[in-house]
Amino acid sequence: MTTLAPAHLPRTREAGEHRVPWQSIARVNWLQNRGTLLSLALLGVAFAAAIVIGESTIQSPYASYVAHGCSAHPAQVACVTTAFANNQTFFSNLVIALRVMPVAIGVFVGAPLFARELESGAFRFTWTQSVGRTRHIALSLAVLALPVAAMTAVLGLLLNWYAHPFEVVGIESQWESGLFEAGPLVAAAWSVFALSLGALLGMAIRRTVAAMAATAVLVGGLAVASYVEFVHHLLAIAPIATTRLAPDGAATGLLNIPAYRNIGPPGAWYVAGWFTGPHGQTLSENASLHLEGRFYGCWTTKRTNGEVGCVMHWLSSHGYTYWLSYQPTGRFWDFQAVEVVVLVVLAIAFALSTLRLARSGRP
Amino acid sequence: MNVLETSGLGKRYRSTWALRECNLAVPAGRIVALVGPNGAGKTTLLHCAVGLIPPTTGSITVLDGFAAGSPGALESIAFVAQDAPLHQHLSVQAMLSVAAGLNTRFDEPEAIRRLTALGIPHDRKVARLSGGQQAQLALTLSVARSPSLLVLDEPLARLDPLARHDFMAHVMATVAEQEMSVLFSSHVVSELGRVADYLVVLASGRVQMAGDIDELLASHMLLSGPADDAERIARRFPVVQSVGAGRRVQMLVRVGRPSDQPGSTETLDAGWERDEVSLEELVLGYLRDPAASMLPGPMGQLPDDARELAR
Numbered sequence: 323m324t325t326l327a328p329a330h331l332p333r334t335r336e337a338g339e340h341r342v343p344w345q346s347i348a349r350v351n352w353l354q355n356r357g358t359l360l361s362l363a364l365l366g367v368a369f370a371a372a373i374v375i376g377e378s379t380i381q382s383p384y385a386s387y388v389a390h391g392c393s394a395h396p397a398q399v400a401c402v403t404t405a406f407a408n409n410q411t412f413f414s415n416l417v418i419a420l421r422v423m424p425v426a427i428g429v430f431v432g433a434p435l436f437a438r439e440l441e442s443g444a445f446r447f448t449w450t451q452s453v454g455r456t457r458h459i460a461l462s463l464a465v466l467a468l469p470v471a472a473m474t475a476v477l478g479l480l481l482n483w484y485a486h487p488f489e490v491v492g493i494e495s496q497w498e499s500g501l502f503e504a505g506p507l508v509a510a511a512w513s514v515f516a517l518s519l520g521a522l523l524g525m526a527i528r529r530t531v532a533a534m535a536a537t538a539v540l541v542g543g544l545a546v547a548s549y550v551e552f553v554h555h556l557l558a559i560a561p562i563a564t565t566r567l568a569p570d571g572a573a574t575g576l577l578n579i580p581a582y583r584n585i586g587p588p589g590a591w592y593v594a595g596w597f598t599g600p601h602g603q604t605l606s607e608n609a610s611l612h613l614e615g616r617f618y619g620c621w622t623t624k625r626t627n628g629e630v631g632c633v634m635h636w637l638s639s640h641g642y643t644y645w646l647s648y649q650p651t652g653r654f655w656d657f658q659a660v661e662v663v664v665l666v667v668l669a670i671a672f673a674l675s676t677l678r679l680a681r682s683g684r685p
Numbered sequence: 686m687n688v689l690e691t692s693g694l695g696k697r698y699r700s701t702w703a704l705r706e707c708n709l710a711v712p713a714g715r716i717v718a719l720v721g722p723n724g725a726g727k728t729t730l731l732h733c734a735v736g737l738i739p740p741t742t743g744s745i746t747v748l749d750g751f752a753a754g755s756p757g758a759l760e761s762i763a764f765v766a767q768d769a770p771l772h773q774h775l776s777v778q779a780m781l782s783v784a785a786g787l788n789t790r791f792d793e794p795e796a797i798r799r800l801t802a803l804g805i806p807h808d809r810k811v812a813r814l815s816g817g818q819q820a821q822l823a824l825t826l827s828v829a830r831s832p833s834l835l836v837l838d839e840p841l842a843r844l845d846p847l848a849r850h851d852f853m854a855h856v857m858a859t860v861a862e863q864e865m866s867v868l869f870s871s872h873v874v875s876e877l878g879r880v881a882d883y884l885v886v887l888a889s890g891r892v893q894m895a896g897d898i899d900e901l902l903a904s905h906m907l908l909s910g911p912a913d914d915a916e917r918i919a920r921r922f923p924v925v926q927s928v929g930a931g932r933r934v935q936m937l938v939r940v941g942r943p944s945d946q947p948g949s950t951e952t953l954d955a956g957w958e959r960d961e962v963s964l965e966e967l968v969l970g971y972l973r974d975p976a977a978s979m980l981p982g983p984m985g986q987l988p989d990d991a992r993e994l995a996r
Contacts, residue, residue: 341756346786353779353786354772443770447823450735450764451787452830454756458787682739 342453347461358430359469365426366473370480373416377484380409384487392491403491410493413484417500420474420481420509421545424516427470428541432520433533435462436676440528455680463673467517471510478506495580496654497591499553503545505658511665516541518669522676554578556657561593561647568633569595569644574610581648589651600641613642686713686749688834688866689734693743696729703729705890707743711868711883713833716860718881718898719870720968725887727870728767731838734868735764748833760789763827767838769820773812777822780811784826796829803851817848824852828859835859837869841876849873853880878964886971894971898964905967908936910957918957926970937962937970 352359383405392401436459439445449455481504488494494501503512519541524533554576567586573595581590597605597613605613620632637644649657687710694707704726711717721727732738733745736754751758771780777800785791800807803825805818814822820840827835837856841849857880860867871877877884877898884901886894894901905925908918912934915927922938962970 342787342789350783350786353775353783439772442773443766443768444772446732446737446764446766446770447772447826448787449737450759450762450766451784452756452760452789453787454754454759 342457344461344465347453347458348465351462351465355431355435355466358434359466362427362431362470362473365423366477369416369419369423369477373477373480373484376409376412376416377487379412380406380487384490387487387491403493406488406491406493410488413488413494414500416481416484417504420477420504421500421512421549423474423477423509424512425538425541425545427474427513428516428520428537429534431466431470432517433524433537434530435466435517435521435524436680437524437528437530437533440525441530449680456677459677459680460673463518463521463676467514467669470513470517474513475506475510478504478509482506492582495591497557497580497649499549502553502557502658503548503661507662508658508665511662511669512545515665515669515672518672518676522672522679525676525679553661556660557591557649558593559657559660561649563645563647565643565645567644567646569597569614569646573614573644574607577646586646587648587650589654591649591654593647593649595644595646597637598643598645605642616640687711688713688715688749689717689745689747689868691730691733691743691745694730694733694740694745695742696726696733696738697741702741702890704733704740707887707890707892709885709892709895711866711885711895713749713866714864715866715883716856716881717866717868717883717885718877719868719885719887720872720874720877720972721870721887721893722972723872726890727887728838729890730887731764731836731868731870735759735762735836737764761833762836763830763832763834764836765820765823765827765838765840768843769823769840771811771819771823771826774810776808776810777805777814778807780822780826781807784829788830790830792829792831796825799825799828799855815848816843817845817851820844820848820852821855824855828855828863831863831865833865835865835867835869837867839870839872841871841873849876856880874965874968877968884964884968886968888972901967902962902964904940905962905970906938906940907960907962907966908938908957909933909960910954914954914956926974937966 383403387401387403390401436445439448445455448458451458453461482496482501485494485496485501485504489496496502496505503509516537520533520537523536523540524530527533527536557578558576574597576594577592579592581587581592586592597610599605599609617633617636620636634644689709689711691707691709694704694709695702696704703724707726707730719727719730729738733740734747734753736752736758739754745753747753747758748761751761772783775783781793781796781800784796785793797807800822803818803821805814805822811819811822820843824837824840835856840852840856844852853876856867856869859865869881882898884894884896884898885892908922910918910933912929912932915929915934915936918924918936918938919927922936922940925937925939927934927936
């Protein structure tokens with residue numbers, strides 16, 4: 323039997339006196355997740371290559387479009403945009419792929435991040451090291467959020483560069499749901515959001531595959547919901563209303579469309595349109611349709627020459643007013659910022675919940 | 686100075702108490718064996734000590750006052766969990782790097798030397814190591830942190846006899862080199878006497894016995910005598926366990942600590958024999974009677990005869 327003299331037990335430090343540097347945590351996370359991160363980086367490189375190839379195929383038609391001054395006079399024969407339309411499918415697929423990227427990040431990086439340790443029991447090793455679980459979890463999320471956000475931001479920038487000719491031609495708009503959320507900042511925020519939500523689900527479910535499945539369903543579902551609903555509601559906040567624009571195309575109800583070329587404020591986003599009658603009352607949908615039928619002839623014949631004065635004259639002479647609400651192009655980055663802030667705040671809330679779960683001692 | 690102190694410590698999982706009213710003070714510089722049957726609360730106590738789980742009631746401090754799980758405590762406590770769970774998908778070398786990255790103090794060269802001496806290939810995945818090698822790797826990673834307190838949860842449970850011997854030899858060598866305290870839980874009572882010098886017995890979530898092993902052994906005795914006379918003996922000595930065999934009975938009794946009692950006379954009656962108790966007999970005797978307890982404290986509660994017999 324061994325009996326030792328009482329060991330010298332210095333109080334080595336008070337809380338927080340020395341800390342494991344973030345670079346060490348970054349290295350640990352690299353060691354633990356390098357397979358996933360390398361795969362993701364390869365995916366990013368392939369994605370970037372696809373964007374560059376796609377853009378190169380419309381360089382020539384776009385140069386021709388610009389050379390012929392088509393932006394100002396799109397009706398010329400030389401301004402036929404068939405080449406753009408053909409390339410648009412490829413472009414749209416890339417937009418969809420960039421929207422799927424956060425889902426992949428949530429599923430393959432976020433969900434297994436802590437679930438794998440909890441499932442294998444390795445958290446009992448990690449969480450009892452000097453670094454402590456709070457710092458380890460917080461720094462792990464931070465050091466992984468940085469590269470995934472940077473990667474998606476770069477891809478978002480490239481995709482917007484690719485989108486520019488389509489926007490000039492008028493067959494894509496930065497305001498439309500897909501492209502709106504493929505902007506560099508929003509795409510990066512979605513990646514951080516998905517990473518954080520995946521990590522939280524992993525911490526809560528404690529089973530890697532189940533957490534990955536839950537993350538796929540939840541992040542995927544939210545991405546779809548955002549595409550279908552959230553962006554449209556966001557862009558409908560506090561629009562500018564005007565009576566100086568004539569009804570054009572789908573003129574009433576929720577429009578959710580970009581301003582037509584050469585009609586309305588350039589680069590704007592039409593939110594809604596409605597008619598008011600001689601007494602200022604808003605017309606119902608049926609009444610609006612009936613009204614449109616009454617000035618339809620004027621609208622179609624004059625419209626071909628770019629004249630809208632006929633419609634405006636007809637409406638004012640009959641006591642009707644057409645209202646259109648829209649977001650001016652100058653507000654685009656404001657709305658981008660709103661979505662980024664919403665996503666980042668949610669990501670921080672998920673990260674705090676993850677920490678809270680870990681500290682609750684549930685494992 | 687105590688490496689572990691608990692006061693009214695309790696831990697409840699849903700409606701079940703894993704630990705209850707646990708009061709304990711483990712002195713520094715000892716190799717402490719924590720024993721108890723399955724479900725006694727050993728792992729829960731160790732998890733509380735290293736801060737993996739918070740207590741439901743009471744308090745627990747380590748290393749003379751650090752709150753369990755606090756940064757100051759974590760820096761000086763190393764923990765090897767049951768089955769030594771490590772990152773199975775990493776290589777041994779990567780595991781060393783991970784451990785180095787997660788700690789402010791980590792002697793990587795010494796850890797590499799130790800693993801080389803043990804013949805553990807550095808480029809092999811942790812998952813491909815044997816159970817013994819994984820346990821040795823986990824121990825090496827812990828010891829490389831130069832902790833003041835090394836906590837081991839059932840370190841021998843899945844090791845074969847040779848691996849057990851190697852593992853404990855490693856622990857003993859490290860203790861001798863680094864002057865650390867060790868707290869380990871184990872089912873293997875027969876191994877305890879060889880390595881531990883302080884014993885804590887847990888049963889049904891409560892501390893049943895705690896103290897220096899030499900003192901505990903000296904303060905207990907096996908008495909054998911006629912069964913008819915057992916009741917009279919039981920009135921004189923606190924009986925931990927009594928086993929009848931025909932007309933004779935063998936009783937494990939508490940007789941007090943010799944160091945506490947000056948002078949003595951022999952008080953046993955004719956027909957009774959006394960034997961020293963082994964550590965295994967002592968532990969099993971207490972575990973078979975959860976109502977019995979032996980905790981550090983004044984000897985005044987013992988009957989006079991028990992004190993005298995101890996001399």
